[in-house]
Amino acid sequence: MSAPIIAAEALSFRYPGAPTDTLRNVDLRIERGDFVAVVGGNGSGKTTLCKTFNGLVPHYWSGEFAGRVTVDGQDTFTSSVAELSQTVGYVYQDFQNQLVRPTVRDEVSFGPVNFGRPDHAERTAEALEMVGIEHLAEKFVWQLSGGQSHLVALASVLALRPEVIVVDEPVAELDPAAAEEVYRRLTALNRDHGLTVITIEHHAEFIAAHARSVLLMSDGSPVWHLPTDQALARADELSRHGIPAPQIVDAAARLGLPQVPQSVADAAAMLSEHRRAPYPDPATTTATTATAPRDRPATGERSVVVAEGIRHAHRGVRGELRPVLDDLDLQLHAGDRVALIGGNGAGKTTLMKLLAGIAVPRAGEILLEGISTRSRSARRLADQACYLDQRPERMFLKDSVRADVALFPRGRGVDDAEQLVDRILRRVRLEQLSDRDGRTLSGGQQRRATLGIGLAMRPSLLLLDEPTASLDVASRDDVITMLDELSDDIACSVVATHDMHLVAEWATRVIALEHGRVLADMAPAELFASPEIMRRARLVPPQVVELGLALGMEPPPLSVAELLDACADRTEPTADRTEEAPAWR
Amino acid sequence: MALTRTTHDVLSVEWIKLELIRTAYATRGGLVARMDPRVVLGWYALLALAPWFTHNLTTLGALFVLAAVFVVLARVGPLVLGLFVIGLISEMVYLAVAALFFDGDLDTVLALTEVTLKLGVVSLASLAAFVSLDPEKLSDALLALRMPATAAFAVSYGYRMMPILVEEFSTVLESARLREPAPSRGGVLGWRHLVHWATLVVRAFYPIFLNTAKSVRTTVEALEARGFTAATIDPRARAIRLASLRVTGLDLAVVAATLAAVVGCHLIGAQWPLHRG
Numbered sequence: 001m002s003a004p005i006i007a008a009e010a011l012s013f014r015y016p017g018a019p020t021d022t023l024r025n026v027d028l029r030i031e032r033g034d035f036v037a038v039v040g041g042n043g044s045g046k047t048t049l050c051k052t053f054n055g056l057v058p059h060y061w062s063g064e065f066a067g068r069v070t071v072d073g074q075d076t077f078t079s080s081v082a083e084l085s086q087t088v089g090y091v092y093q094d095f096q097n098q099l100v101r102p103t104v105r106d107e108v109s110f111g112p113v114n115f116g117r118p119d120h121a122e123r124t125a126e127a128l129e130m131v132g133i134e135h136l137a138e139k140f141v142w143q144l145s146g147g148q149s150h151l152v153a154l155a156s157v158l159a160l161r162p163e164v165i166v167v168d169e170p171v172a173e174l175d176p177a178a179a180e181e182v183y184r185r186l187t188a189l190n191r192d193h194g195l196t197v198i199t200i201e202h203h204a205e206f207i208a209a210h211a212r213s214v215l216l217m218s219d220g221s222p223v224w225h226l227p228t229d230q231a232l233a234r235a236d237e238l239s240r241h242g243i244p245a246p247q248i249v250d251a252a253a254r255l256g257l258p259q260v261p262q263s264v265a266d267a268a269a270m271l272s273e274h275r276r277a278p279y280p281d282p283a284t285t286t287a288t289t290a291t292a293p294r295d296r297p298a299t300g301e302r303s304v305v306v307a308e309g310i311r312h313a314h315r316g317v318r319g320e321l322r323p324v325l326d327d328l329d330l331q332l333h334a335g336d337r338v339a340l341i342g343g344n345g346a347g348k349t350t351l352m353k354l355l356a357g358i359a360v361p362r363a364g365e366i367l368l369e370g371i372s373t374r375s376r377s378a379r380r381l382a383d384q385a386c387y388l389d390q391r392p393e394r395m396f397l398k399d400s401v402r403a404d405v406a407l408f409p410r411g412r413g414v415d416d417a418e419q420l421v422d423r424i425l426r427r428v429r430l431e432q433l434s435d436r437d438g439r440t441l442s443g444g445q446q447r448r449a450t451l452g453i454g455l456a457m458r459p460s461l462l463l464l465d466e467p468t469a470s471l472d473v474a475s476r477d478d479v480i481t482m483l484d485e486l487s488d489d490i491a492c493s494v495v496a497t498h499d500m501h502l503v504a505e506w507a508t509r510v511i512a513l514e515h516g517r518v519l520a521d522m523a524p525a526e527l528f529a530s531p532e533i534m535r536r537a538r539l540v541p542p543q544v545v546e547l548g549l550a551l552g553m554e555p556p557p558l559s560v561a562e563l564l565d566a567c568a569d570r571t572e573p574t575a576d577r578t579e580e581a582p583a584w585r
Numbered sequence: 586m587a588l589t590r591t592t593h594d595v596l597s598v599e600w601i602k603l604e605l606i607r608t609a610y611a612t613r614g615g616l617v618a619r620m621d622p623r624v625v626l627g628w629y630a631l632l633a634l635a636p637w638f639t640h641n642l643t644t645l646g647a648l649f650v651l652a653a654v655f656v657v658l659a660r661v662g663p664l665v666l667g668l669f670v671i672g673l674i675s676e677m678v679y680l681a682v683a684a685l686f687f688d689g690d691l692d693t694v695l696a697l698t699e700v701t702l703k704l705g706v707v708s709l710a711s712l713a714a715f716v717s718l719d720p721e722k723l724s725d726a727l728l729a730l731r732m733p734a735t736a737a738f739a740v741s742y743g744y745r746m747m748p749i750l751v752e753e754f755s756t757v758l759e760s761a762r763l764r765e766p767a768p769s770r771g772g773v774l775g776w777r778h779l780v781h782w783a784t785l786v787v788r789a790f791y792p793i794f795l796n797t798a799k800s801v802r803t804t805v806e807a808l809e810a811r812g813f814t815a816a817t818i819d820p821r822a823r824a825i826r827l828a829s830l831r832v833t834g835l836d837l838a839v840v841a842a843t844l845a846a847v848v849g850c851h852l853i854g855a856q857w858p859l860h861r862g
Binding site for chain 1: 588589590591592594599600603606607610612719720721741742744745748749753756757759760761762763764765766767788789791792795796799800801803804806807808809810811812813814815816819820821822824825826
């Protein structure tokens, strides 16, 4: 076997001032041309491990470093970050902060120019081409969408022609279609250019579809490093470390199928082969899904929002008007749980800000609880509607969570404001952390803190922008559960999201926007059964929905449980139904 | 009073953001934006130094007009121009009041006007020059003039951060405006609202600094990884950066025309001299 591209021997590392080692006695070999997914719970040392590969640990983060890491034969301890970076490229989770130049071309050529490469122009062109963003070369970096920025960050490290690329949680800040695009590019780089790719990833779906091997980290050391199919077969162990199995793997296991499916098509074939497929049978399948109690409330419910003929546009840098919303009509009722979906730039955020009365439309009228948003200041409308920004830290104005939650009720002279604040902090389970600055909390806690801020405003309309973006799976489920519990306090909630699990598990109504118009307004099950709308809204349905559709179920199941129910209707559960997949042994 | 809210395209926070971007990145184009950045800096030095060698008000007036012509040619936007005009007017009012208050006369005002005119010429020249230099050009020019690479980079990175900071600032301010208690009555000329608003603006900096401090760590690591420090030692990086700079006929023509115009201003001043006292 050839020499590994990366090897760690007895590697330990402790951050300065930390009570325990973050990396503990790590022994590791990564072969040339591998595509490794590094998985593990929060605080398992994934990011720290990856930062040893390009020397940021120990050269930038000076702590106690023991053991030896070699990258392409170079000892990282005796070489510099600059030298190692020509072999190992690193794309950060918060990749926006890694872009340091104004235009895309400058950004990509920054590395080669700094290292004085005479062929910097060719390298730049080559890197742009490798990730397919030649058309963006002259754009300013702040004009890019999230997905485009990520590809630019990727191109900028590729321009140094590295042999290894480390990508830290690409899915966290991207919409599903953009994340898929990033993974397709990474797979192509791995396959066509022989690059070694290392990603930190929580989502088993992406691991199953793209990785060649999986490295499980726990408590600072690797538990195992296995080929992907063997790794995914250990679904139980993965889910203990915060990586729930992909829905198809979960479903296959719970149906007692012997193999682990790699794709939806795979799973559909297996189910058919084992005579487990729930054949389309309107009588049974409809009963399990379509008439779920989460259907839209009947018309005649109290309207919270009535919007008519809404048109809005933003000014561009060159003074042009760029239309965002185009003659949009919308009614939201008490009891609605609305998921607002659509690709980046479809107008979701703009619409929510208009509904909250933060801005007023250029044309058309919005009645919020019967009050025209034109007739009152945004500050007074805050009594009726609350908009929670996508970035929680922008909502933290004070130096403690408690002060932030209390800000609104105290300022408005609400009676028993203190009890209200206590009750809300309990509700969002942050009493213990209420004296901490919101910025120091974890991602999931930050979301809960902003939910608390919103609740304290006691609005009848709560608008949330991407509340589950960049959360790991456990924190995401936590937020969804909390949203579920809040529905008795808030008359109507609207969530702009790309997260189809949130749509499937929480929403009663889905409004899809496209080019500033309502493309569709339907129940979640109907949406997932409409591939055309899903594609136009740049969405990827949950795997179980795809599997249901592949099996011809109409409407498709929204959760694994619903799929199992449908299967159970077809075949009697057999003994192996509850047995775990063989590889779990 | 019935309130009717509409969307404002000017004098809103959004407008200020766009204007700053347009100004910083010279998106309006214009004559000076097409010039070589090193020549622009030289041209700027020429126009900014010219008024300090004379006390002749006619010459100064002519120079002021010349600088104003360049402001038009450089397509300076309404925001910075507006700020300049407000600054100039308030300066003159202040001078007049101060002169009267301290027992001065018209002669004092004239003397102070001379300084104001000189500063005005320098300001207009700065507007024309720096509005036309986008961050890359400015930082390349600084590099060409043997400024340290860190300074040149700081200029370019500062510009890159600006739209992000403005965006962050407007969001935090919006959040504060909705949630902070506001005075129930405005008072004379709404002074309480003014004080309230000013307090919000100042307080909004606290979250912004903390939020930004967190993200800068990634930036510093990324800079190191992409050879920023290596470039400050390696002369090849500087050579590559500067290879794209070219002095063209346009540059020479503009400098020659400016030189002629400055001489012309002095000739006009000599023809119809106007001195105080």
